Amino acid sequence: MECCNKDVIKLLEVIVSPVAPATQKSRKQSECEKRKRSKSQGSARSTSDNFVDKFLDAKRSCSLIAHPQFVRKNLFSESESIRWAMHSLMKTLFADCSDAKKCVLVNFLWTIFNDSIRFGQRAIQYTDLLGFFTIKSNMPPATLKGYGDLVAKTLNSQLTQLSTHSNSLLYSRLAEQLSFGGFYLESQLCLSCNTQNEEFTLSTITGLKGDTKFTTTSQIYKLKAGQEIQKVSMKLTDVKRTRHVKSMTLYYTTRTSIPIVELKNSPQLWLKAKTVQLTQGQSDVSFNLPVSIKVNFLIIEFSSFYDESYSIPETLPCPRCSNNVHTDPGICGNCGENVFQCHKCRMINYDERDPFICTQCGFCRYAKFSLSMLSRNCAIADPVETEDERKRAEIELKRQLVKADATWEKLTVQRRELEDSCYEIEYCGEEAKKEAKPKAHPLVIKYNECKTSHNDITSMIRAANACRETLADYERRSNLNAVKSETKVISSKEAVSMSSCYGCAVNGAENNLILIRALCQIASVRESLITDGAVEKLLSSPPNLGSSNLRKLIRRAICRLVRGSKEASKELGERLKDKIIKLAKQNQTIARLDVLLREDLELLKQSLKYRDCGWEYRIKAAMAIFLEASELCERVSSGTTIVNGVLLPCLAILKKQTSSQQKENSRTSSPYDVNYRKWADGDADHQYETNFLKKMLMCIHMREVSINQKKGVTDAERKELPFEKYKTTVLFWFLVDQILDKLLDAQAITDSAGAEYTEKLQMYIRKNTVALQKASEKLAMTFNEEFIVVDSLEEFIDVANLYKNEVASMATISSSTDLRVGKSLDAIVLLLCTIIDKSNNPFKMIKPILRGYLSLCRVSILRTKAIDDAQDGLLKLLETLTSGGEDIARDFVKICFRTLLHFSKDDFQTSQFVFERLCNIIRPESTEDESFRVQIDKDPLQEEFLPGRMVNNPYPSSVVGETIRDLKNKICRDTELIAMVDDDTSLELLVSNKIVKLDLAVADVYKKIWLQNHETNVPMRVIYRMRGLMGEATEEFVETLPEDDRNEEEIFKRASYLAVDNGLDLVLEKMDSIRSLNSRSRPLLGAGLKLLGFCVHLRLCRDALAENSSASMLNIMLQLLNICIEAKEAKLVEDILSIMNRVLAEAASHGQETETGHKHELTKLLNAIDSEFVQSRQNIVLSLMEMIPFLSFGDEQLMEQLINHFDSVLSNLSSFDDSEDEQHKIYLDCFCDILKGLKPDNPGGKHLKDIMYGRDLPRQAIDYLRAKTPSDKNYASDEWKDLLEKPVLPFVLRILAGLATGHPECQKLIGEMVIPELHRLEQVAAGGIGSLAEEALEALRDNTDVFKRVSEARRATRKEKAKVGKNHRMKTLMKLGMAENTDGTIKADESKSESLKLANAEDGPLCVICKEGCLFEPKKIMSIYCFCKRATVEPFEGNSRKTVGFEIVSSFNLIHNECHKKAVVAKRSRDEWETSFLHNNNTRCNALLPLWGPEVTESDFSTQMARFNESVRDATGVSPDVTWIIHNIKLSLQRFTTNGKFYLDAGGGGPESNMKFLPHLIHYILYTTNTLKSQSSLKIPIQSFLDDFNISSAWAVTGFYYKAASALIVFSKEEWLKCRVDFLKKMLMCIHMREVSINQKKGVTDAERKELPFEKYKTTVLFWFLADQILDKLLDAQAITDSAGAEYTEKLQMYIRKNTVALQKASEKLAMTFNEEFIVVDSLEEFIDVANLYSVLEPSLVTDAISQIPEDTSSEAMTDAGYYRGTTADQDTRFGDKTKKLMKTLKFSEVLAEPVDMRKVKLDALKPWVHEKLTEILGFEDDVVIDYAKAQNLEETNKPDPKVVQINLTGFLNAKNARLFMGELWPMLVSAQSNPNGIPQELIDAKKLELETHKADKETMQKFQKNIDQIQQQIKKDMDDKNERLERRAQKESRREDRSSRREDRDRKRSRRSRSGSRDRRRKEEKKRDRSRSRDRKSKSDRKRSRSRERRRERSKSPERRREKRRSRSRSPKRE
Secondary structure (H helix, E strand, O other): OHHHHHHHHHHHHHHHOOOOOOOHHHHHHHHHHHHHHHHHOOOOOOOOOOHHHHHOOOOOOOOOOOOHHHHHHHHOOOOHHHHHHHHHHHHHHHHHOOHHHHHHHHHHHHHOHHHHHHHHHHHHHHHHHHHHHHHHOOOOHHHHHHHHHHHHHHHHHHHHHHHHOOOHHHHHHHHHHOOOOOOOOOOOOOOOOOOOOOOOEEEEHHHHEEEEEEOOOEEEEEEEEEEEEEEEEEEEEOOOOOOOEEEEEEEEEOOOOOOHHHHHOOHHHOEEEEEEEOOOOOOEEEEEEEEEEEEEEEEEEEEEEOOOOOOOOOEEEOOOOOOEEEOOOOEOOOOOOEOOOOOOOOOOOOOOOOOOOOOOOOOOOOOEEEEEEEEEEOOOOOOOOOHHHHHHHHHHHHHHHHHHHHHHHHHHHHHHHHHHHHHHHHOOOHHHHHHOHHHHHHHHHHHHHHHHHHHHHHHHHHHHHHHHHHHHHHHHHHOHHHHHHHHHHHHHHHHHHHHOOHHHHHHHHHHHHHHHHHHOOOHHHHHHHHHOOHHHHHHOOOOOOOOHHHHHHHHHHHHHHHOOOHHHHHHHHHHHHHHHHHHHHHOOOOOOHHHHHHHHHHHHHHHOOOOOOOHHHHHHHHHHHHHHHHHHHHHOOOHHHHHHHHHHHHHHHHHHHHHHHHHHHHHOOOOOOOOHHHHHHOOHHHOOOOOHHHHHHHHHHHHHHOOOOOOOOOOHHHOOOOHHHHHHHHHHHHHHHHHHHHHOOHHHHHHOOOOOHHHHHHHHHHHOHHHHHHHHHHHHHHHHHHHOOOOOHHHHHHHHHHHHHOOOOOOOOOOOOOOOOOHHHHHHHHHHHHHHHHOOOHHHHHHHHHHHHHHHHOOOOOOOHHHHHHHHHHHHHHHHHOOOOHHHHHHHHHHHHHHHHOOOOOOHHHHHHHHHHHHHHHOOOOOOOOOOEEEEEEOHHHOOOOOOOOOOOOEEHHHOOOEHHHHHHHHHHHOOOHHHOOOOOOEEEEEOOEEEOOOOEHHHHHHHHHOOOOOOOOOEEEEEEEOOOOOOOOOEEEOOOOOOOOOHHHHOHHHHHHHOOOHHHHHHHHHHOOOOOOOOHHHHHHHHHHHHHHHOOOHHHHHHHHHOOHHHHHHHHHHHHHHHHHHOOHHHHHHHHHHHHHHHHHHHHOOOOOOOOOHHHHHHHHHHOOOHHHHOOHHHHHHHHHHHHHHHOOOHHHHHHHHHHHHHHHOOOHHHHHHOOHHHHHHHHHHHHHHHHOOOOOHHHHHHHHHHHHOOHHHHHHHHHHHHOOOOOOOOOHHHHHHHOOOOHHHHHHHHHHHHOOOHHHHHHHHHHOHHHHHHHHOOOHHHHHHHHHHHHHOOOOOHHHHHHHHHHHHHHHHHHHHHHHHHHHHHHHHOOOEEOOOOOEEOOOOOOHHHHHHHOOOOOOEOOOOOOOOOOOOOOEEEEEEEEEEEOOOOOOOOOOOEEEEEEOOOOEEEHHHHHHHHHHOOOOOHHHHHHHHOOOOOOOEEEEEOOOOOOHHHHHHHHHHHHHHHHHHHOOOOOHHHHHHHHHHHHHHHHOOOOOHHHHOOOOHHHHHHHHHHHHHHHHHHHHHHOOOHHHHHHHHHHHHOOOHHHHOOOOOHHHHHHHHHHHOOHHHHHHHHHHHHHHHHHHHHHHHHOOOOOOOEOOHHHOOOOHHHHHHHHHHHHHHHHHHHHHOOHHHHHHOOOOOHHHHHHHHHHHOHHHHHHHHHHHHHHHHHHHOOOOOHHHHHHHHOOOOOOOOOHHHHHHHOOOEOOOOOOOOOHHHOOOOOOOOOOOOOOHHHHHHHHOOOOHHHHOOOOHHHOOHHHHHHHHHHHHHHHHOOOOHHHHHHHHHHHHHOOOOOOHHHHHHHHHHHHOHHHHHHHHHHHHHHHHHHHHOOOOOOHHHHHHHHHHHHHHHHHHHHHHHHHHHHHHHHHHHHHHHHHHHHHHHHHHHHHHHHHHHHHHHHHHHHHHHHHHHHHHHHHHHHHHHHHHHHHHHHHHHHHHHHHHHHHHHHHHHHHHHHHHHHHHHHHHHOOOOO
16 A cells, blocks of 8 residues: 555656656756746746646645645655655645645645644654745745744644653653653553654565475465565576476465465465566566565465476486486385485375475475565554454454553553662762762663563554454445444544654654744744744743754754844843853752753854854853853852853853954954953944855955955945856855754764864764765765756755755654553442442442443444453443342343333444343353363374374364364364365364264363363363274264253243343344344344343243234344345354244144244245255255244245245156256255144144145155056166166155145045055165155054055065065075974084084183184184283382382283284284283283193293293383292282272273183293292292291291292192191281381280281281182192192193183182172181181181290390209300400401490481492392391390401401491491481481582583473474374385385286286197197007008908919919
8 A cells, every 4th residue: 555655646746747756866856957947937937727736726626635635644654655755746746836826735735734743753744845835935924924823832832741741851861861762651652753664674584484385386485474575586596497487476465364274275365466477597586566565474386387398207316326217107126215205305296296396395306496575574464354354353452452551561660660760860969970870871771671662562552553454444344334433533542642642742843843943034934933932932941851853953943033133132142141040040059050051051052153143142141141150150159060060161152152253363464352341232343243154255256356356346346246156155155064064963073082172073083984974975965966056046045945954754653542541441440349349239330330331342443451451340240230139130131121222223232232241141151261272183093194283282272163173174274184174074083082073062072071081271182083094983972962951941041031021022123123244233143143042942932922023023033034144144044043943833832823924035035045055054954944834824825935936846756857957956855844844733734735735746746656666576677776766756755754744635645546656665775765665654654544554565565575584594594404393493414513512612711803712723822911010019028118029910801822913913003002902801901921721832832921021021120030920929819808909900800800810820930930940949938937937027028928829839738738727827927016016026025915906917817718718729639639740830730721711710709709708707706607617717816826926025134144044155165155266366446445325326327328338348239148237236235246246247248348347337336326316427417418419410400401301392393203204204115015016916917817828828739739649649549450450351361362363373374
């Protein structure tokens, strides 16, 4: 928009100007040419209006004056470029128009002067134009005087506002300490004066983008913030010639809420910006946009390429090994890589094998792209086009306002801190103030913090304003009247906020001062201003008012006013003198006097720069001030202040003036002296008037009239010469003036270091080289362009004044917003809350509170956080006042309706909010925060099948949608599963391992499913997966959620208040005012339907709606229904239909016919049924069809109309079979739904069916069936197939069923004509035809006579089917070798039933997969699923660190190891034990314990045993052996005796399963011990326990329970029976010791020997009994004895191996008996009775066992040696005292001499040290030595002998180590007994050091932990990305392997076919050869046989031949 306005303005300038304003330089040159042309052609100008004059003619509608809004909008625009463009246009118009039109233009600009006041800096250009035009136009003096008075009055009010502003003093204090360029402490935000104008900068896309997506030819960038783009550049590198870009298109969109994934797949949302054509080989692309665009998303699309006919080459390089690979198939034979995969991310695009851009990572192998833009940040809001977008915009607006309010509070705190700092610096003493100089730096920091906060607020308000603009535009488009009032509020609010802004007041005052300076060039205006006291008013302004620039402008304005006026100069001098002297007298002792007088003295100094006629008066004032101050300094004591504050500045001023005068006099030949008194009194001879330019002009005039030196001129030479003669001098003087004024900064020179002015100037030039260069360039350009071309002195003065008043460009400022709006209202609401709390009758306040709440609700666009808080407070008040009881609620409902009567029908918002309150009264909503988080994860098992992931977990509930379907669609969009968005059967979502239906609400699922098992702070975890990919789902499917069990009448009882006093009529009346759906009416309709929806739950309300105003209600609801259908609002349509159906059904239930609806609305509704919107929603169609008949009941004409609507398809049903028109299908479907909705008990429905019957509709359907249905039942025939494929057949059956329901005439007709046909169709199973025919027949059940025919037909069919079934049964039995006897029994063939007998014989364990056992598969090894976990093997262990082993439980499910492997391989994506979890009845498992079957080889069993050991070790970290398995058996038996729950560990398995599992654990131990021959290692400790019992076994790891569990393995039944009583007694002794002492003891005292309650011994007794029963009942002693083996353990192993079934049965029985009978015993007598052990155990068993426990003698010293009888070792001479000998021979440390009392020593503190030291000496950990050293030597006596201890340890440590050990130990004991706490000081110091070190290490680790966490997160992210890439690569590899395997299979099959073909051919050839050989052999044999026959014949004929031959020879003559 900014660029459009700018271009329009430039176009206008081109039109009105003869020279195109291409550049600023050319524009200025054209202005000069215009001035020359106007000067030369001024006399010839025509009086007629030219084009420009017409353009400025107010009477013309197309003139500029007739459109002030255009000028106002662009001249005060936020864009500086637009303002300067408008400035240029106005200058051009002014230059080319006539004088009269100039006055018109000036007057027009003055009319908008009052508007410029509130625009601050944005009025700079306007001020410049106004001043220039005013002084250039020939305005009447009176008019100019009025304008001057207006400016002066406005300036005076602005200065007054500044002086009385609340922040004026604070800004003044800050100005003394620092310099600042903006006002950031305002209590009211203003966007016009403090926002900096952000320039366009060149940025790369890398720094701007937030997210990126790619397609094959485009790059999509989501920017971090909104950007306004002017220019786009792209650089292409590494360009390949094969595919070069030909054209590139830039698209964009301004939407922010749309996901980038959805944008990628929605090209319709893209807006085209520009298309650029590239030349072939071009690498740099840069283009400017004709209009700058504001974007949030940027899309670069490479539209076309030069090689459009590009085809994939035959070979491509492999991305891995670089070998050339043929592209068909594209698989590298060297490394197996796919050549079409992306070189960067390895992704393969299967849709396009060689894409230009990789869609995954954006890599392009044809070029590299570098995108940059010339842009700047901007606030962009989403366009609002729908109601959902409006709601999102309101949420965004509220969010921005909340953020701005929080930042505002922060700014308020910072402002107070800044005030305190200023006060501290200002009011400190002189010495402290000098020290506080560096404190100005904290002020800078704090002020910058305020500036930062202010800028943050500004950006937030800009974003909020953008949202407001979109909302206002949406409201305006929806309804023009809706925003008129609010638009007015916007402008008024903006004006108020602008007028009270300190910055705007400062900027306005600066602009007015510039205007005053310009107007002062007009003498009459200046005199008027002086007369009105302008000088006095400006002098009376505070010294530190506003900004430094304002004060400078005030000084310049005063100087301009007094320049050339003696009276004004005299007045100025006197007022300055009085003011300065007065302040000096009043503040002579204050050190800040120089600060107070600084501005006045600076004004005096500035006024003396101009030597006009009043200069002498001002210099006299300076001299008078100096002299009076000198006198004052002499009279007061503290003259230093006056000297520094007054004398020195005045002296500097006088010195500068006198020095310049002396230099001038030195150049002249006649210096003279001046007498001060005479000069002060006004003596004419002592006055000085000078004008440097005048004297220069005098000199140049003398030069021109005479080349020789002269003393004067004659009268003839005194004439003025042409301006060309003086031009050089004037320009010289002006250039010097500009150098001193513009080039050299006077204030900076004054502040420079140096004593003299020349030194300061030198230092200034030295340090400001860069600034001087820039100022010089600007001055030279300005001078050359503007002043060289002037032709007259007047033109020179005009141009100089114009450029003297020009200012630099200011920042772009938006409209302001006051965040304090509503603060007072919020406070009033809080006060109201307090009053109501104290009030006795607060309900009387409810009416004004409701009115106030409704008024606030109508404020939608101009909302602030304070308004929201006030509205929430009023809402809470309403809820408080209406929550008392039913009477209060009823009265409130009445008040609401009365309130509605005061508002018009067009006021939709009030009605909406009243309806919402009523809904809340009827059913109060929950006030709890219902927001929650959702964690969306992919099913891990489908990781390789589902692409993408949800990267922003966890999501807030507000963004996932309302229903599970919305959540599913969000998943599909975010993971780019776009094809599944509209497919409800593709994905399924699981919550708490339950599949949830897509129609359920997300919030309901969270409350009713997730929160049942989780806390509220845990995000709801949703798992999504593809349906059916991993087989059928086994999880529970949740279709519905539990509803409120309360009665509807109870829940919605308050809705009855609306049924009285015409409340429902008023609701319908308000809804009747809706004529279309827009942003105003849609919320009202939604609230009204919600209210009516609550009401129709009550029968009272339904009756009220149906009885009194049914016609009105129907018409209103019909009208609303049609409106909603046209607007395609599905939710509203469903609500209306639900309300209407309930009301109409209620009316029908009373047997009454409701009034019909309006005919026009009904016709419109019938036509809407055919629409796509209705037909695509089945629930709407069903509801409509249910409702439509009710609308026609009672009006036969409407019923006929309803039937006629469908008559086009009902009249000729057969035509639909041929055409299959979709429209006909819709009509038939709707008609069938209507018939289905007609209830039999409804008289209106019966009447409608009568009309249909009268029109022969049933007969048409019957005729169709009779004509089309075949007479036979050969359903496989073509006739039946053709019938079942006819599309109209289902509708015909539905029509017959609907017509027959409850209508006797139709039933009779159907019964007479079409029952056989329907019965034949009833037996069809395909396509649901049978169900429809059956439904039609069941509709005849009401008619008894007709239904008899149906029953007869069905009975005949059943008989026929029974006969066919019997024949089929006989055939099947014959095939199975069976036959049916005459009595109906079946006799089977014995040979064929053997397999069945064998199957029934399998009663052992079966595999959970193949269901086969050892009988069918005896050689396959089976294993038991079991679960292992770490466990403490003995909780009562004496050591502090308990021994950890493992515990195994099982649900006793068995599986073949081979089946287990196959199952794991089949589910590769799952973990091994995750797959086993399903087979193990959903019970956890992590190991398989093998069973050694009778025919299983030992090698297979040992292999599985090793695998079991490995699984246990992996699961628990403990390597299993015999000891750990015994401990596991012990823990299992303890769990049996304590009735522990086995299923808690694995989620399954009970006592019976684990009792079955126990023998196989025993078998594990037996197998190991028998293999290693280590049976004695288990039996010896048990015998030792029984024979040499030690009470320490009570606390040992391998204690009495361990021994009892070991006895199950090594004791036979006979051995056990011998020792079982003794075993039990010792176990009771041990458990008694445990109960009386948790620490290890040697015995008990008399007090501890008392018997405890039986509960203490019950576990031990049951443990012993369970072991006894296992040996007695579970293990068959006789069978064990008969088993093979030498040892008992070998026999027991073989018994368990071969008797699995028997052991299972016995285990079940034992577990059941034990749980039922023995767990519940309460005493030993009861136990003996139940166990029947009277002959074995005595009731005094426990007492006897306790009596055998030794006494504890450690506390009683047996000093009476005479008590014992016999001879001691000392008395026996056979024994020598070896200790004494060792005492003499061994060396002892000197430290052992001091005795130690062990009672004062805490030995537990020393034990770790002893343990560590002894381990260090021994080199390994020896528990025996360590326990001996601690127990036997240090604990046995109170005062041990250290030498004896050393002697005892010598045997273990050797003499040297024992001496060293005691030398370190004994000093520590000595230190411990002297320490009150009994701990050695050395250990205490070491512990302190350890704690300090640990603390330091902990702090160090905490410091590094964050970095480590960050690194780990990054590594995790990288690894996830890498894993994802690897998974994709593995997926590709698997697909490639699949393809290669398929290819190999094809090749293999092809080769097999070729080989088989060749074999066939060879066989054929061989057969052929064989046949030929056989024929040859046959022919040879035939020939042989023929020859032999001939030979035989010849032989038979040979005698006759010989005889014949002899006869012939005898007859022939002899030869000569």
